[in-house]
Amino acid sequence: MDPISPWLLNANAALNEAGLKPLFELAANDYGFKIFDQQDSCWLVVSWPGGSRIAFRLAYSPNDTLKISVSEKHGTARLDIACLLGNYEVVVQCPAEGQPVFRYTTTLTPAAPLLFPYWPRDILPLGSAGSDVLANGEVLVRQVGTRSGQLYFKMTRPKAGAVLYLQNLTALADYNEATETSGGDTVGGEWPEIGFALPPTIKNKPLEAGKSYVLSDAFLALSGEVPADEAAMVRQYLDLLAAVYLALPKPITNYIHWPDILQKGLTDLQDSPGCWSQVDGNHYFNAYVCDYATPPEIMVQLAVLLPLLDYVEWNDTQLAVMKKIKQGLPAFYNKDLGTIMRWHPKVADTMEGEEEHKKPMVMDSWYLQHPLLNLSRLALKGDKLAEQLFLDSLEFAIKVAHHFDYNWPVFYKMDTLEVVKAETQPGKGGEKDVPGLYAHVLLQAWELTGKKRYLAEAEKAAQRLRGLGFELFYQANNTSFSAGALLRLYKITKKEVYKELSYLCLANIFKNVSLWDCNYGYGKNFPSFFALFPLNDAPYTAVYEEQEVFCAFHDYLKHAEGQDILPSVRLLLAEYIRFLVDRAVYYYPTMLPKEMLSEEVKTGEVDANLWIALEDMHDGWEKSGEVGQEVYGAGNAFGILPRHYMQVDGQPFIIYTDYPTYGFSPKKHRPAKFKLAGDGRLDCRLMLVRTDKGKMPAFTVTAAGEALQGKKTKEGHLEFMVPGDSEIHINWK
Secondary structure (H helix, E strand, C coil): CCCCCHHHHHHHHHHCCCCCCCCEEEEECCEEEEEEEECCEEEEEEECCCCEEEEEEEEECCCCCCEEEEEEECCEEEEEEEECCEEEEEEEECCCCCCCEEEEEEEEEECCCECCCCCCCCEECCCECCCCCCCEEEEEEECCCCCCEEEEEEEEECEEEEEEEEECHHHHHHHHHHHCCCCCCCEEEECCEEEECCCCCCCCCCECCCCCEEEEEEEEEEECCCCCCHHHHHHHHHHHHHHHHHHCCCCCCCCCCHHHHHHHHHHHHHHCHHHEEEECCEEEECCECCCCCCCCEHHHHHHHHHHHHHHHHHHCCCCHHHHHHHHCHHHHEECCCCEECCECCCCHHHCCCCCCCCCCCEEEHHHHHHHHHHHHHHHHCCCHHHHHHHHHHHHHHHHHHHHCCCCCCCEEECCCCCEEECCCCCCCCCCCCHHHHHHHHHHHHHHHHCCHHHHHHHHHHHHCCCCCHHHCCCEHHHHHHHHHHHHHHHHHHCCHHHHHHHHHHHHHHHHCEECCCCCCHHHHHCCCCCEECCECCCCCEEHHHHHHHHHHHHHHHHHHCCCCCCHHHHHHHHHHHHHHHHHHHHHCHHHCCHHHECCCCCCCCCCCCCCCCECEECCCCCCECCCCEEHHHCHHHHHHHHHHEEECCCCCEEEEECCCEECCCCCCCCCEEEEECCCCCCEEEEEEEECCCCCCCCEEEEECCEECCCEECCCCCEEEEEECCCEEEEEEC
């Protein structure tokens, strides 16, 4: 038996008393819902069809006797609870017919200024009815830091099924603001002590008497399936997460005029001296503004060049800055080793090695694959220099993969392949998603050359991702590129395992997002709903990884067109993109109050007037920008604009959507036609964006054959809210 606390021991005994009578009971979708009064706690006990049970604490007043009255209407129970702490209001919404999600919300109006030095977790996995033996189970996903307040677990004895619990931490903002506490690390625990616990009020900041505070807003999706293997687990997690997401209150997004943002960013990128260094007659981007101590890196140059290429292809224009970047790329090639290098060879020895990777011959495993991926993208567009650098480096990359048997460490030496750092943390392994990134590189090589050897190599690497479960994620962009590569492998080979592995990568991504808005402290100044963390233990979200994941998700949806893909995947990918387009502008320090910018900067300097994005956005009680102002995150706007704005020749407007689109008709034809990604149960924004001061034409806009009425904005744009997965026709005269 697992060790348990006195609180859990006592609660379990109380809920197993013979003849215990519920205050309220209801059946929904073959599940039973009963509410019990147990002196100092009020519990909701949910029963599976097979008899297994789990209890959720709705309200608590230590060493007290609750006075509870219950009313019910249309499957929703309301509890009014008087106690020494004050007055609770609890609302329990049972699942609608055919839906797996229920919700309970607890609000407290304190009778006196209150501090909470301790609060028990709210989930108790009971055994079968009549048994005081707790259920066996396993937590598969839990909250880390300020990611989603989620808990995904299965109950294995008695055999019951699985639960996805999501605490809507957005609703707790008043509690966090009053007590100066964070929503981070509030959902978790060790079996069987699991669930949500209020963050303790250790700063002597009390709740105000007479003011109402939400103490819990929990959404739960239930399944009667105990996943039998990794693929079943991943599918279940994605489906339950999407079901909860549909029920979750979501913030309102706003239209951001990205053409203006892009021009400001392009001007500062080209003209700000802090963005550039010069080596051996060539110009290179710094990794961070005013970071002159670090030598130029090839990853940085290509991470900016590729989004610029997306933009010039969309706009049919030329940018001199792109030629400047390309001229410096050959200097990164090492003829002796037969590969591109991370650091510029001419100045690599100027590093002082203050960090273990800042040494001339030390390679971070993904830092070799990522530039090769971007060189291959250039090569497939006809760039001969990129093709030569890519193909000339490919054999070295294959040699490294074989040497490590497709299990890459964190750092190794380029000349000897000696491991410098094997694991991210003791027992955690190396960079586990690099096999997927490498598979992407080899798929590009196969597409470029037609050599089947490269396709076989991609398959060998992809197989290394099997069995990694929710520990696959090392870095967000690597994992998202892996997902796309695996989907492509599935389409090429028709082997289901690769589609399932692509879902595994995506599940790891969605495990590392924050499905809540940090509306306390500095967090009130920027939206953070559906933000993505760059590493599985990173304390902040980061612009570069978010921008690349955004592009990778677009690519995934493009490859998924016409394929039998999980509806939950289509929904979650499109929604991440929709919120990123709204949030990403707040990475620019120009959009933030200066008092929330860190005075101490790890790398380079932060110029609050420069349209270069901060690397890092933090919890509301921490200042942002402490890592630096990230030049290699400059692709932000250049990735968004060409993917979300559709041009129409000779007209005073462009078409914008915040969902991805498929099949936009040629820009000279009318009506303009395209299909929206996403899910028809959710809406996205469609805009006809005015581009000059001329009169806008009269429009006819239809979605799925039905005429739509737009709303005119103060800027003269025309705005529509339309269901995802719709076919849109736009005509004008």
